[in-house]
Amino acid sequence: MEALEQAVTKLSDKGYLDVKVPEGIDLIAEIKKLKEEKNAVILAHYYQSGEIQDLADYLGDSLQLARAAAKTDADMIVFCGVHFMAESAKILNPTKKVVLPDTKAGCSLADSCSAEGLKGLREQYPNAIVVSYINCDAGVKAESDIIVTSSNAEAIINSLPQEQEIIFAPDRNLGRYLNQVCNRNMILWDGACIVHEAFSLERIAQQIADHPKAKLIAHPEAQEDLLKFAHFIGSTSRLLDYVVEDDAEEFIVATEEGILHEMAKLAPNKKLIPALVQDESCNCSECFYMKLSTLEKLYLCMKYELPEIQIEEDLRIKALAAINRMLDLSEKIK
């Protein structure tokens, strides 16, 4: 017990419970047991490790997970993803316990934009509404009018009057792509994803030359020079559907590598080639933050119900309004 108390004290520095897992335990069986005992639901994003994806009750992209969080009747939501995703689940479920295996699981996009900064930009454009990508913290959501994900951004922006001035935060690549496909001139926040900006056009060109029958598919967080060559651009779930449904047999996949786990399961006969990044010596197409979740941390967080996501109520209510606008609009335009 003393060890646990010390671990709880250190939680804020470490981001996870630093407690020794009993030797020889079957983590997967224990996690499944805890899920039953505590009426917990495990939500996992496609960028989690394969073993965590396989344990999830719901596996999905940001929109699917937000919808699952809004509908669940579980007592505890265990979010295997990054902090802004777990925070969104808590915004939608104030009375439920929401836990995240490691609170240091951040996001470079979310980190690029502060609520104060966005407020300042809004003051410069008083007639603009603020549309924010879900990859942002609760403070930024509270300063926003509508939240979008990469699955519904195009349809939601198209549903707004053409003459409406819009500030789009925080991803400049997704924003620029949306300006193009929606024929808009949105004011863009200058944030980016470290994973999707790491791809190398030069090395991918070589992959295309080596696999002339392969189709290049990319997430819209990637840079314009890469998106120009993509056969298909979409959110993680759309990329997955495309691989399953399209006739091609080979795909070069320009998004975080975790998605290849589910793609290989759903399209076992297709050849999936992870797009190469600039730095040959790093695993930069893996999101470091997403990979902070491990089976050990997941087990500990379910056992001790920590670390828990907490949000101040005024902030939650404001952020909820922007998320609910997204959920309502995305139901209508489905």
Ligand code: 13P
């Ligand atoms: P999706 O909404 O496509 O799941 O994207 C989330 C994300 O963080 C992409 O980097």
Ligand code: SF4
């Ligand atoms: Fe954030 Fe990029 Fe990781 Fe997605 S892949 S969670 S945008 S850092």
